[in-house]
Amino acid sequence: MSFPLPAGVASAPRAVPGTYTRILHGGLGPDPVTGAIVEPIVQSTTFVQPEVGVDTGFTYSRAANPTVSALERNLAALEGCEPDAVAFATGMAATTALCLATLKAGDHVICGDVVYGGTVRLLREILAGFDVRTTFVDPTDLDAVREALCDDTRLVFVETPANPTLKLCDLAALGRLLADHPARFVVDNTFLTAAGQPCLEHGVDVVLYSTTKYIEGHNSTVGGAILTPDAALRERIAWCRKATGSIQSPFEAWLTLRGLKTLPLRLQRHSDNALAVARFLEAHPRVSRVIYPGLPSHPQHALAAQQQLVFGGMLAFEVESTEASLEVLRRVKLCSLAENLGAVETLITHPASMTHADVPVEQRLAIGLTEGLMRLSVGLEDPEDLIADLAQALG
Ligand SMILES: *Cc1c(COP(=O)(O)O)cnc(C)c1O
Helix, strand or coil, X not given: CCCCCCCCCCCCCCCCCCHHHHHHHCCCCCCCCCCCCCCCXXXXXXXXXXXXXXXXXXXXXXXXXXXXXXXXXXXXXXXXXXXXXXXXXXXXXXXXXXXXXXXXXXXEEEEXXXXXXXXXXXXXXXXXXXXXXXEEECCCCHHHHHHHCCCCEXXXXXXXXXXXXXXXXXXXXXXXXXXXXXXXXXXXXXXXXXXXXXXXXXXXXXXXXXXXXXXXXXXXXXXXXXXXXXXXXHHHHHHHHHHHCCXXXXXXXXXXXXXXXXXXXXXXXXXXXXXXXXXXHHCCCCEEXXXXXXXXXXXXXXXXXXXXXXXXXXXXXXXXXXXXXXHHHHHCCCCEECCCCCCCCCEEECCCCCCCCCCCHHHHHHCCCCCCEEEEECCCCCHXXXXXXXXXXXX
């Protein structure tokens, strides 16, 4: 079974055989006791030990829990780095654990100049206080990345497509650049997931997710995950999770497993809808700019077609002034003004005052995050209805 090609891309087939099958069956199986086909929710803090020094593999749910472990095996199968992953209470808990597991005072981080606002806050306002230095670099500028690398650099952290300007990084090129440097190459793949953008083949060392977004996909949970083929690093991250107490809860893990089952189907529909909405916005006289990797006007459209299996459900668009954007946000009815993304309902945000309010204004403007920019997480509604809603909001 093959993953559908992105709509509108006339490239050679780039099927990834087995994505659906891996998601539905990878790391899962009928419950050995009851035969239940769906993973049970093991809502238990502790696990009785047959005798001192012997356990079932589970002792206390801050260290590990069977439902969380099922989610981890399933995510690992999807990403292609079996047998395991590390699941967290939130995406930011995952980023924090990664930093704690890999950094110490005096170390250096290179971070993409456009990343999730919470990641910037963690690096600038928390880790800086522990003497971890971060250089923010445009990751499309390979010379700038090379220049920023130093002996103390331990992590090179990027997002692609980036939130919210949808700038892309060339993962293969960055992977080559970093191949002979000990720094770990980390990709926050929240916007596309392994079903839409397999990363590990490009030399990426660590893939990080906010599962809150497309992976769970239903606006029902917050969660995070880290995947890496480096078993020692994975164990250290899981140990940091236990030490600091940031594991996913069993019920949230179960909901996330449930959401995952339809991930490729949702991702395709999100992308098809986003392309339809992007084309409508691009033709609208009141819209000054539309940023969507699936549009030929996106400066990195060719890279998107080559690196991604879908163009994704996220787009950004700009109207002429702050006031005009606030007016659109007041008038939308079907699109909800809310901070999440990647879920079945369409959400719209104003990054400058919402998700990225903590990013210093000079940094915001330098990356093109203007006051009139709105971010749309295109949901699974009928695209005609989304277009009609935006048309009436734009007036
Ligand atoms: C939401 C998000 C995060 C943070 O995840 P939480 O689950 O909200 O903690 C990190 N990276 C990206 C790209 C995100 O969209």
